[in-house]
Amino acid sequence: MSGYELKLRVWRGDRDGGDLADYTVDVSEGEVVLDALHRLQATQTGDLAIRWNCKAGKCGSCSAEINGRPRLLCMTRLSDFEPTETITVTPMRAFPVIRDLVTDVSFNYEKAKELPGVELGPRDADGKRRMAQVDIERGQEFRKCIECFLCQDTCHVVRDHEDNKPAFAGPRFFLRYAELDMHPLDTADRRARAQGAAGLGMCNITKCCTEVCPEGIKITDNAIIPMKERVVDRKYDPLVWLGNKIGLRSKDYDGRTEV
Incomplete structure (x- = not known):
């Protein structure tokens, strides 16, 4: 499979509250969740807040929760999920939200x-x-x-x-x-x-x-x-x-x- 439309559900909001928003974004084989979020940010939601740095699993910046499990966005492959599955991305629950997927650690x-x-x-x-x-x-x-x-x-x-x-x-x-x-x-x-x-x-x-x-x-x-x-x-x-x-x-x- 060279590419497909991924269904994303992303938490949007700030310290005063927020909610999940549904998106569909084009992705390619071999990509990770952070790639999908970057493409979403570049094509549909330019104000989406994500913390990241190395994209190599060594800086620890892109921590979030994917389908309820704490994971690194850059180390979670899309191939871990079914193409028809909706991937839900939310901020780390243990820390206060600053905006969208960025928390105050x-x-x-x-x-x-x-x-x-x-x-x-x-x-x-x-x-x-x-x-x-x-x-x-x-x-x-x-x-x-x-x-x-x-x-x-x-x-x-x-x-x-x-x-x-x-x-x-x-x-x-x-x-x-x-x-x-x-x-x-x-x-x-x-x-x-x-x-x-x-x-x-x-x-x-x-x-x-x-x-x-x-x-x-x-x-x-x-x-x-x-x-x-x-x-x-x-x-x-x-x-x-x-x-x-x-x-x-x-x-x-x-x-x-x-x-």
Whole structure:
């Protein structure tokens, strides 16, 4: 099939409200949903707002929901759908709409500011720092994150409960907590912050974040669950409990001492 008329249903509106609008647009074999939207924008709706940049699945800009599923517009092929099917494109539901398919994702940047950065110990005697390759590889998977925020969008803790946002960082940042915690030279202890300020305990590991990650990062299995285990070790380890009882002190994540 060289080309056909695609039926598109696109959400149009702004922060004050909106609705779905139906369109028909010519598409060609091998194209993606973003191609169809660009052609629609060029031929029928010049004021359609879409956020995009690289069109290669690496910038994370074109996140939206296609037939109700959080996906990248540039990585969703039209061949995934039947030619007679209507493709519905809506903005990410977890974030406020700015206009059409563009949402305000500043919530994520505010959460990023709350996360303490890496804290390195002293250098070796020759002025260098050394890490074993196996330790470096542990966190390498997490660095593939393109910050598309699809995992944030699909997480029901923030998607369905707006009032949870102040107390819940979301899977993208639990991934970052885990990455820093696995850094072989990092000296900070972020477990108390992950449990408290970031709300790690509110995650019930449904793995919906893993399912929508375009980079295939196993967010739940390789980051969130191990981080939960570290938090539990810190909070309920009998040796830590005994040390607290007899008056030993331990450093908390921000350098304070706790009894």
